[in-house]
Amino acid sequence: MLIFEFKTYGKPKQFTAVDDAIRTAQFVRNSCIRLWMDNQNTGKNDLQKYCAILAKTFSFADELNSMARQASAERAWSSISRFYDNCKKKIPGLKGFPQFQKDCRSVEYKTSGWQLAQDRKSITFTDKKGIGKLKLKGTRDLHFYQINQIKRVRLVKRADGVYIQFCINVDRSENIQSSGNSIGLDVGLKDFYTDSDGNTLSxxxxxxxxxxxxxxxxxxxxxxxxxxxxxxxxxxxxxxxxxxxxxxxxxxxxxxxx
Missing domain, CATH: 1.20.58 (Methane Monooxygenase Hydroxylase; Chain G, domain 1)
Structure with missing residues (x-):
């Protein structure tokens, strides 16, 4: 899986819609956590079904793409399953009980809710949030990959703007010829690393x-x-x-x- 990141450019109104989509994704995730807390034996499928109930109950949740709501439910289940695994493995200390998210900075779309331009220089979000068309700027070239290879599209908000991440399903393999030499590395605080030949990097x-x-x-x-x-x-x-x-x-x- 490759992840390509691009910075986006648009109007202030569009970035306000991005903030609204992120808040909605946070609401869906926290609602799924609450459902799991209040009801025993709640599984992953129950959380997926609960997304449809939230869309019928709250108009702002219905504005978000259905697969984006499911992705938020998957995030909730990921924290729940990690808690279960830590309990089964009897990890000492805190087990990582699922917490409500207070500061969400991303929303994830799957294979629907967005449309990439043919020149691969812009992307349009087609749900009811009103994000619209955003320009992409980056050094990666998406022309080498088919649209069906893009499995996830994330809107990530950072201090210097909004970024879009494309999760591309591709097998990576590198043919590296062995030199026959081995080396040992020690990473430390005083020096960044020291190798077995005595070389150090500050x-x-x-x-x-x-x-x-x-x-x-x-x-x-x-x-x-x-x-x-x-x-x-x-x-x-x-x-x-x-x-x-x-x-x-x-x-x-x-x-x-x-």
Missing amino acids: NPRFLRKGKKVLKRSQKRVSRKVKGSKNRGKARHILGKRHLKISRQRKDHAVKLAR
Whole structure:
């Protein structure tokens, strides 16, 4: 399974509709968790059926695509099944009892509710939420894959905008010729890694370098009044700072591995 990510561009009204779709997905997931808590022997099929009941009861739930509602129910069941597995394995400590989600940042569509343009540069969401057509910008090329290979489409909200992830069903295989040499790696805190040949790579410490900026941004958030627009702006800036550090870490690790 490959996951390709693109940044989206659209009008403010469209991104408001994206927020509404994410809140609806969170509502469906939390409702399924509540159903499981209140009724014993609730299974995965019961949660899927409950999505249709929610759509009939709440108009905003009916506006979301049916498969997107099912995907939210699957997320709820994933947390429930993980809790069951931890109990069966008798893992010490907390077993991960399913919790209600307070800050959802994504909504997942399956094979319906969206339509990809033939030039693969835009995507249109066809449910009743009113998201409409969003432009895609990224370095990946979707022309190499058929539409039926795309099994999931996710709308992910981050501090710097909204992204779309395409989950593509494809078998990956790499033919790598063995060099006949083996090496041992030790990952640590002082050095990023040390190999068995004595080579070391220093730890870049992105978090420590950005600590001053994070501390200043966090102070600005704490000084603002809760619920105010200025606090929302300060939280948005703080989120961007954290996002930059996480991307620096990932970029360093991926490039080093390659």
